[in-house]
Amino acid sequence: xxxxxxxxxxxxxxxxxxxxxxxxxxxxxxxxxxxxxxxxxxxxxxxxxxxxxxxxxxxxxxxxxxxxxxxxxxxxxxxxxxxxxxxxxxxxxxxxxxxxxxxxxxxxxxxxxxxxxxxxxxxxxxxxxxxxxxxxxxxxxxxxxxxxxxxxxxxxxxxxxxxxxxxxxxxxxxxxxxxxxxxxxxxxxxxxxxxxxxxxxxxxxxxxxxxxxxxxxxxxxxxxxxxxxxxxxxxxxxxxxxxxxxxxxxxxxxxxxxxxxxxxxxxxxxxxxxxxxxxxxxxxxxxxxxxxxxxxxxxxxxxxxxxxxxxxxxxxxxxxxxxxxxxxxxxxxxxxxxxxxxxxxxxxxxxxxxxxxxxxxxxxxxxxxxxxxxxxxxxxxxxxxxxxxxxxxxxxxxxxxxxxxxxxxxxxxxxxxxxxxxxxxxxxxxxxxxxxxxxxxxxxxxxxxxxxxxxxx
Amino acid sequence: xxxxxxxxxxxxxxxxxxxxxxxxxxxxxxxxxxxxxxxxxxxxxxxxxxxxxxxxxxxxxxxxxxxxxxx
Numbered sequence: 147x148x149x150x151x152x153x154x155x156x157x158x159x160x161x162x163x164x165x166x167x168x169x170x171x172x173x174x175x176x177x178x179x180x181x182x183x184x185x186x187x188x189x190x191x192x193x194x195x196x197x198x199x200x201x202x203x204x205x206x207x208x209x210x211x212x213x214x215x216x217x218x219x220x221x222x223x224x225x226x227x228x229x230x231x232x233x234x235x236x237x238x239x240x241x242x243x244x245x246x247x248x249x250x251x252x253x254x255x256x257x258x259x260x261x262x263x264x265x266x267x268x269x270x271x272x273x274x275x276x277x278x279x280x281x282x283x284x285x286x287x288x289x290x291x292x293x294x295x296x297x298x299x300x301x302x303x304x305x306x307x308x309x310x311x312x313x314x315x316x317x318x319x320x321x322x323x324x325x326x327x328x329x330x331x332x333x334x335x336x337x338x339x340x341x342x343x344x345x346x347x348x349x350x351x352x353x354x355x356x357x358x359x360x361x362x363x364x365x366x367x368x369x370x371x372x373x374x375x376x377x378x379x380x381x382x383x384x385x386x387x388x389x390x391x392x393x394x395x396x397x398x399x400x401x402x403x404x405x406x407x408x409x410x411x412x413x414x415x416x417x418x419x420x421x422x423x424x425x426x427x428x429x430x431x432x433x434x435x436x437x438x439x440x441x442x443x444x445x446x447x448x449x450x451x452x453x454x455x456x457x458x459x460x461x462x463x464x465x466x467x468x469x470x471x472x473x474x475x476x477x478x479x480x481x482x483x484x485x486x487x488x489x490x491x492x493x494x495x496x497x498x499x500x501x502x503x504x505x506x507x508x509x510x511x512x513x514x515x516x517x518x519x520x521x522x523x524x525x526x527x528x529x530x531x532x533x534x535x536x537x538x539x540x541x542x543x544x545x546x547x548x549x550x551x552x553x554x555x556x557x558x559x560x561x562x563x564x565x566x567x568x569x570x571x572x573x574x575x576x577x578x579x580x581x582x583x584x585x586x587x588x589x590x591x592x593x594x595x596x597x598x599x600x601x602x603x
Numbered sequence: 604x605x606x607x608x609x610x611x612x613x614x615x616x617x618x619x620x621x622x623x624x625x626x627x628x629x630x631x632x633x634x635x636x637x638x639x640x641x642x643x644x645x646x647x648x649x650x651x652x653x654x655x656x657x658x659x660x661x662x663x664x665x666x667x668x669x670x671x672x673x674x
Contacts, residue, residue, distance in 0.1 A: 188670045206640050210633065238636070239629030241621040248620040279655070281648045358674060560652070567655055570662040571670050575654070578666065 155385060156250055162384045163254035169376020170261035174201065176369030177268040181275055183362030184492050186355075188571025189276045196280045200267045203284050204291035208260045210238050212292035216259065219300035225308045258380040259299070262324055263291035265377070269328035270548070272492035274335055277342050277568055282552075282561045289551060290331050290544075298323050298543045302535055305407045305519060314518040314525030315535040318404040319381050319415070319453035321505035322539035329499015330544025332490065338552035339561060341489030343568055352483050355491070360438065367442045371423065374449060378415050378456075381405055393520030406519045410457035418464035422452035425468030433476045443497045444472040450501040451475075454532070455509035458516060467508050475500045499540055506536040 178197045185193040204212075218233030235242050235252070242249040243256075267287035274283060302309035303323045309315035317323050346352055357363050383403045388395040391407045401409040426448015427441060434440035449456075451471025452464040459467070479496035482488055490496065510532025518527050525531060555561035563572065571577070604610075606624035625632070 187673050203640075203643075206636065210637055210640070238633045241626070241629075244621060244629075245623040246621045247616055279651060281644070281651050284644070284647070560648075564655055564659045566659045566662060569671075570658070570667045574667070574670070575658055575661060577670065578661070578663075581666075 159384055160250045160254050163251075163258050163380065166376040166380035167254065167257045167261055170258070170265075170373050170380060172369045173261070173373030173377065174264050174268060176366045176371075176373060177265075177272060179362050179366030179369065180492060181272050181366075183359040183364075183366055184272070184357045185275050186358050186571070188573055188577065190358075190573060191576055192280065192572035193275050196275075196278075196283055197268060197271045199280070199284060200264060200271060200287045200291070203288055204263045204267050205260060207288045207292035208256075208263050208296075209243070210292075212263060212296045213243075213256050213259065214238075215293065215296045216300050216304065219297055220304045220306045221308050222300075225312070259296070261380070262299075262320065262377070263295060266295040266324055266328040266331075267291035269325070269494050269498045270332045270335060273332040273490045273494040274339055275491045276572070277562055278335075278339060279560060279563055282555050285555070286331070286335060286548065286551065289547060290328060294331065294543045294547055295324060295327050298327055298539055302539070303405050305405070305521070309531075309535055309538070310406060310518055311524050313531035313534055314527045315531055316406070316509060316513060316516075316518045316527045317454045317506060317535065318406075318410070318457035319378055321450055321452075321454035321502040321509070322536055324502075325450045325453070325498040326502030326506065326536060326539040327544040329495045329497075329502060330540035331548035333488070333495045333499060334545040334548025334550075335552045336488055336490055336495070337486070337549060338556050341487060342491070343565065345489045346487055350484075350487060352487075357439070363439065364442060367446065370446060371449075374446075375419065378419055379412065382410065382412065382415070383407065384412075391520055394522055395520050403520075404457045408457070408517065408520050414458075415456055417461040418452060418456040418459050419449060421461040421465040422448045422456065422468035424448070425465035426451070426472045429469035429472040430476065433473050439493075440476060443493055444476070447472045447475050447497045447501040450498060451505035451508070453502075454505045455513050458513055463512060467505070467512070470508070471501050471504045474504050499544070503536045503540045506532045506539070 174197075178194055181193050181197055182190055213236045214233050217236045218228045218230060220229060222228045234240065236256075237243070242252045246252075267290050270286055270290055271283060299307075301307045302313075302315045302317060303320070304310070307315070342355065344353060345355060381404060383405070385400055386403055386407070387400050388397060391403070393407065395401075395409070402411050404410050423445045427445040429448065430444020431441045434444070448468025448471060452459060452467045455467075456464055475496045478500050479490070479493060482495075483490070488495075507529070510527065510529035513527040514529060516527045518524050552561060567574070607622050608626060609619075609622065
């Protein structure tokens, strides 16, 4: 770190990403609370454990190979080979992937991406509760968290990714690269997994399976909102000079940038985060006729719909886009549920997948012609590029691998829990042991009391 | 001898890079780490399969009915 300004910028950037990571932890806490609140009493512990163990499994695999994929895959395999030079600094045996006084950024930058990985895996986890085997879900968690989402990030969320260069793909706050892909992946898995017992009546009419604890759900989604603030900040580079960007920007004015190193500001994205949240909440309240579950989820879907362009939108545009997205998502969710008999237990496919897809398409029109990058020769943002990007995120890297891997697991008989266990509950053995232990200790205490008490005369 | 390569901090920090123990063994550590990860999956997969097989025959209809009522 030569010079005080350089040192200050480095330490500020290190601290900035560290703070975003801590905030983003709340997303996972929120998902856990949401899933437990939505599950029934007899499945609580397994539901919680299923989501908690995503944390270590995705973390270690993101260390072993996920982070390398991001740096090595921007042009691979369609437009070039692996970028082994950029990848070399990000393999698990690189000196910069550890305690290193010469590099203070890799660790926090890796962690910021890692928390996105947890989110992607956790989105899938919510839709499959109460009937998937934990071992099966954890394989999906590693695949979506440390392989497929990070491939899409290399292609479309990297300043040198081929989707950015050739399609003009723009997705500043991850409508597609996190939400559409995870929603698509979840759709692929639940198509194979099937609905929970009782979800559909004999005539095919879907039944609502109400949350066991709506208050836990509410706190969960508010924690997700809170963590989402950190997510937004983590998508930015906080302060960088035009010289360091080395693009077309002239002058010497430092700026915050999005992940593509194109200029924006924290202030801009704060406006748009809040306005798209509000648009989503308001539209969801109206379209769902005040249903609490959909209103709260609609806030999230509003942000997700506007996220692709929230670095550039006007706040009123963000609000309206969030609102439009929510109406489409709500209608689509019920149409798909009824038509294809799919049980998306927490509405993850809709809130993340459809909202992300729709948000990408809308941004292609609203931001048509805007530069996707500060570098010369890149395609500008356009509707075709954004639509193709949405198909790649939701369909090619999301739905397809989720469906194929779930099919393989189903063929091997290791995807779904046995019917008997689903009815008695995944926690039956633990409940049983708890109740037996409780009965035994109460009986012992009563027996002890009987030996000490002198009968009244 | 020092496992991190430095016995004191009388150094110019601009010249200092990695300071974790056993530098040079990163590839071996990675192999151990990957075995630990895959081993965990294997152990968990086998245990869960056994547990679910047992759990299929575990249910007492009366207790299950109570659990269903409790929602």
